[in-house]
Amino acid sequence: MNTFFWISYIVLWLLVVPLVLLNLVLFRQLGIMVMGTARGVNQSGIPVGRKLPDAVTTDLQGSSWSTSGLAGTAAILLFGSPTCKECAQIIPDFTRIAKKHHVKPVLLLFSSAEHAASYISTIGYEDEAVLVTSELARQLDVQVTPYAYAVDGSGVIRHKGLVNSREQLEAYVKATIAS
Incomplete structure (x- = not known):
């Protein structure tokens, strides 16, 4: 026993x-x-249909960058991190899809300037990249990566949420130009 x-x-x-x-x-x-569902997305982030708030941070060279600089331009803001494997997988599609539809891609990184610059160089990203401070993350209500906001030319958020695939990126970019 x-x-x-x-x-x-x-x-x-x-x-x-x-x-x-x-x-x-x-x-x-x-x-x-x-x-990725409407229920989950509505619980986080700035609500769809609202204007993207004015928020300021720095780019990788230390220059000031502001969301107000996007005025008049459809843009997709992708929040990522050098430690996010999903981010690294979708960034090439992010750039290609945004340029295909004439939407400005902006990569916002949760990282130090040095680590972000190294990461950008490693993945070969050549478009606009800025740093996410805790203040910017709070203002834009972003807590996870890869997270994106699709913003139309008038600064209104047309789509938001986690982005894990090329198809989701396509939907976000198309939302910016459909308005």
């Missing part, structure tokens, strides 16, 4: 540990799916 107990105890723990890890992975995926 004692041997049976210990064997079953060990087997159960060998089953429980992988199940816990699998649940953590599934919860992450569920979070991504919920954030």
Whole structure:
């Protein structure tokens, strides 16, 4: 009886540990799916239909950059991080799709200037890139990456939320020019 107990105890723990890890992975995926739905998107970020607020930060060279500089231009703002694997996978599509539809791509990085410059160089990104400070993240209500705002020429947010695929990027860019 004692041997049976210990064997079953060990087997159960060998089953429980992988199940816990699998649940953590599934919860992450569920979070991504919920954030990609209207319900999840409405719970975070600036609401669609509102103007993008004036917010100021710096570019990678230390010069001032402001969201008000986007006035009159349809733009897609992609928030990323050098440590975000999904961001690195969609940035080439981000640039290509934005340019194809004549929408200005702006990459906003949660990073230090040095780390961001190294990252930009490594991935070969050549368009506008700026740094996200905690103040800018608070003003634009962004907490996760890769997160995007599609802004039309009048500065109104037309689409927002997590962006994990080329198809989602296409939808965001098209939303800026459909208005």
